[in-house]
Amino acid sequence: MISQKEYKRRRLNVAKTLKANSVAVLLSATPKTRSNDTEYPYRQNSNFYYLSGFKEDNAALVIVRELRTYKVYLFVAKKDEAVELWTGKRVGAKKAKEQFLVDDVYEYQELEAKLKEFSEGKNQLYYDFSLESSEVDVLKKATKNVTTHSDISTSVQLLRAIKSEAEIAIIKKALSITQEAHHTAMQKAKSLHYEYELQAEIEYVFKKSGAYSDAYTSIVASANAANTLHYVSNTQALQKESLILIDAGCEYAYYASDITRTIPASGKFTEAQKELYEMVLSVEKKIIKMIEPNMLRSELQKKSEELLCEGMVRLGILKGSVKKLLKEKAHKKYYPHGIGHWMGLDVHDECPYKDAKGKEIPLKAGMVMTIEPGIYLDAADEKIPKKYRGIGIRIEDDILVTKNGYENLSEGIIKEVAQIEQMSHSSL
Ligand code: GLY
Ligand code: MN
Ligand code: MN
Numbered sequence: 001m002i003s004q005k006e007y008k009r010r011r012l013n014v015a016k017t018l019k020a021n022s023v024a025v026l027l028s029a030t031p032k033t034r035s036n037d038t039e040y041p042y043r044q045n046s047n048f049y050y051l052s053g054f055k056e057d058n059a060a061l062v063i064v065r066e067l068r069t070y071k072v073y074l075f076v077a078k079k080d081e082a083v084e085l086w087t088g089k090r091v092g093a094k095k096a097k098e099q100f101l102v103d104d105v106y107e108y109q110e111l112e113a114k115l116k117e118f119s120e121g122k123n124q125l126y127y128d129f130s131l132e133s134s135e136v137d138v139l140k141k142a143t144k145n146v147t148t149h150s151d152i153s154t155s156v157q158l159l160r161a162i163k164s165e166a167e168i169a170i171i172k173k174a175l176s177i178t179q180e181a182h183h184t185a186m187q188k189a190k191s192l193h194y195e196y197e198l199q200a201e202i203e204y205v206f207k208k209s210g211a212y213s214d215a216y217t218s219i220v221a222s223a224n225a226a227n228t229l230h231y232v233s234n235t236q237a238l239q240k241e242s243l244i245l246i247d248a249g250c251e252y253a254y255y256a257s258d259i260t261r262t263i264p265a266s267g268k269f270t271e272a273q274k275e276l277y278e279m280v281l282s283v284e285k286k287i288i289k290m291i292e293p294n295m296l297r298s299e300l301q302k303k304s305e306e307l308l309c310e311g312m313v314r315l316g317i318l319k320g321s322v323k324k325l326l327k328e329k330a331h332k333k334y335y336p337h338g339i340g341h342w343m344g345l346d347v348h349d350e351c352p353y354k355d356a357k358g359k360e361i362p363l364k365a366g367m368v369m370t371i372e373p374g375i376y377l378d379a380a381d382e383k384i385p386k387k388y389r390g391i392g393i394r395i396e397d398d399i400l401v402t403k404n405g406y407e408n409l410s411e412g413i414i415k416e417v418a419q420i421e422q423m424s425h426s427s428l
Contacts (some may be wrong), residue, residue: 015070017155024126028059046345115142126152161351162366174252181205206250215256218248226392260396267424272387279311291406340370372396
């Protein structure tokens with residue numbers, strides 16, 4: 001649970017980044033049509049949620065920055081019995097005023113008129129530059145006299161990079177659910193016949209545990225499908241001799257988890273699968289061990305490429321000198337993605353990787369980053385030893401940077417060969 005005090009502190013921190021005599025506006029997410037009159041489940045805009053903790057649509061947060069002080073206003077949907085009969089109760093302005101530590105609460109339809117008032121005599125407007133153009137037009141029209149515009153997302157995302165204790169507790173909760181889901185998948189794989197059955201088992205654990213949703217579409221990729229990085233159709237039959245790459249994580253109380261495990265459909269790795277798996281696992285462990293404040297993500301990337309390239313040469317997947325292969329980027333064919341990314345309110349948390357001058361931002365205590373090396377060997381690639389063709393492996397954990405090093409937040413999710421094989425034989 002994030003306390004109202006914490007939301008207030010976050011708003012203060014954003015207000016500090018605003019120029020004197022400015023207005024900042026953040027809007028709630030717009031509901032998205034799925035087809036005809038059905039909608040996707042509503043998910044709040046992450047930056048708006050980070051600063052408000054407000055879950056409903058048709059809402060806005062406005063920070064009015066004076067020379068030395070600032071005021072915060074929340075705009076919420078009007079209470080309307082006829083609408084609420086269909087779509088549920090709204091908090092409404094009166095209750096919101098009691099619950100949220102803001103200076104005042106208004107109804108959403110007052111936003112334009114209030115923005116006109118707030119922007120009087122101001123010289124800068126901050127809003128989210130990725131808003132729909134129709135929304136931007138409304139904001140610009142209401143604040144006509146303010147012609148200098150800046151993106152509010154930048155300062156919010158910088159703050160989002162460092163997680164508080166309360167945020168880390170929620171991510172840990174998300175990961176405990178994701179742990180149960182992956183362990184269930186390991187136990188059930190050999191008795192199931194289709195990728196989607198395994199997906200259903202995983203997402204059943206998410207939902208029954210009170211997770212709002214998956215944090216991203218689950219990937220359950222068996223055999224050669226694992227070599228399609230974002231395979232999400234999950235429709236194939238499971239073949240007993242193959243591996244299954246499962247990249248799935250729940251979202252709990254708006255926070256993501258992001259975990260990949262690669263397991264044998266039969267419950268037992270073949271020798272060839274084991275050789276590859278152990279290689280990727282040892283790289284993953286070595287990279288995790290490097291995590292500490294001031295480390296650069298680009299260093300982790302470089303090291304993971306070196307280690308994977310060495311492993312590929314050792315296993316006969318690439319031939320020649322490691323140094324030369326790295327220079328030619330030959331390993332990229334089989335390890336084409338990044339070593340990891342920030343994670344938080346979004347699975348790919350939108351926190352910046354570079355500062356305003358384009359300099360890489362080093363790791364700092366409180367950041368959460370995934371580590372996810374992989375190797376992808378297409379079935380049709382005749383350049384690689386036959387025994388390895390059609391195998392794709394990724395192993396992914398979620399790591400917190402601490403003052404002295406790191407904490408693997410997903411440490412409880414098993415990944416050793418012997419543990420996975422044993423788990424597949426344990427009854428539920
Ligand atoms: N699940 C998406 C990723 O690992 O980045
Ligand atoms: Mn990831
Ligand atoms: Mn992932």
